[in-house]
Amino acid sequence: MTSNTPQYTWAGRFSEPVSDLVKRYTASVGFDQRMWRQDIRGSLAHARMLAKQSIISGDDLAHIERGMEIITREIESGQFDWSLDLEDVHLNIEKRLTALVGDAGKRLHTGRSRNDQVATDIRLYLRDAIDDILLLLKAFRSALVDLAEQEAATPMPGFTHLQVAQPVTFGHHMLAYFEMFGRDGERFADARKRTNRLPLGAAALAGTTYPIDRAFVAAQLGFDDVCENSLDAVSDRDFAIEFTAACAVLMMHISRLSEELVMWMSPRIGFIQIADRFCTGSSIMPQKKNPDVAELARGKTGRVYGQLVSLLTLMKAQPLAYNKDNQEDKEPLFDAVDTVTDTLRIFADMATGISVHPAAMKAALSQGFATATDLADYLTRKGLPFRDAHEAVGLAVKAAEQKGVDLPQLSLAELKSFSSLVENDVFSVLTVEGSLASRNHIGGTAPAQVKAAVARARQRL
């Protein structure tokens, strides 16, 4: 980045240059240069519109197109000289264009302001980011379905309050996350609709005196429509806030899964193993294999929440229309995009690297009276009011606990002592398999239902 004598495009009415500190403080080129493709794309659409409307000549347009091609090559090959003196991505590219093609470059900014230009760039950038995220979500969810199918009949303890509650299958558990990440996808797709509107034409804030054709620019850039109001177009960033809110909810889901992965992989629990390529060791303890990826994702969730709060606070109480505050929208937004994109990419892969240990899950299931509800339901089916059944089973659990056994290990006589309704068929409901198979309705954990849910999930993908 060069730092020669400031040659600000706007310096006409100024009598002294800004200090180096102010220059560094106000510049955004260090981070907004990542939008260079969007900036060029937006400028070309604008220039084509200006030529079509005879606001600039066909020759000017040809020069602008030629200049932008050169600039594209320069940036792609790392030859482009980004300058702090030129503040941001917009002025850097415009200045270079003028150096390359002369007056035509100076005509590009006709009927436009950096205020509507930057809003356009961000929307284009975010639209692409959302499309990437939607693809990654699909890959991740598809990996979850594969895992669910493979383990559709694998019993594991389902927990409430982190206490063994009732048997579920590992496949059923995975499909719960499939649903959560599906809603996340819907949120991103919905935010995309409101992102995909064209601000250009709003100019600084009030619109422009030139006979522009906004619909033409919108069509060129693939926007669904134009922003209706020029003040709103340049000033609001609610679309970015909405996107980041969707990121925050997604990361909340990721953090829940991460927490479970970490727990399940703890040798004290030992439900799963995560492939070595997602784990790291300890520099002091040779025996360690840590689920670092899941832990980091859990940690990065806080970071994305922070970006959401940054953006909300940035916009709070901002008077209309554009204010320089808005330049601070990019780093939180880009960080949310990067964090979510990397996280999803890694999780889609990691989901294929999870192997389950059915024996450990089965052992855990035999320790928490996981089929107690099944026994209560059994007695209720035989005519006992549910509250009475609940109490009878509570006493049976207490007795089993004292004996140090699980419910199916009690004898028929022992079970009968809690309710005369108990008969020999009780043992089929006390097994984990019986418990699972009996939850046989849509949304239930019966292996047959999980397999059906897997089939529906594949169709929805």
Ligand code: ARG
């Ligand atoms: N770099 C600025 C931003 O990111 C571009 C818009 C500047 N407009 C202005 N009037 N200073 O918001």
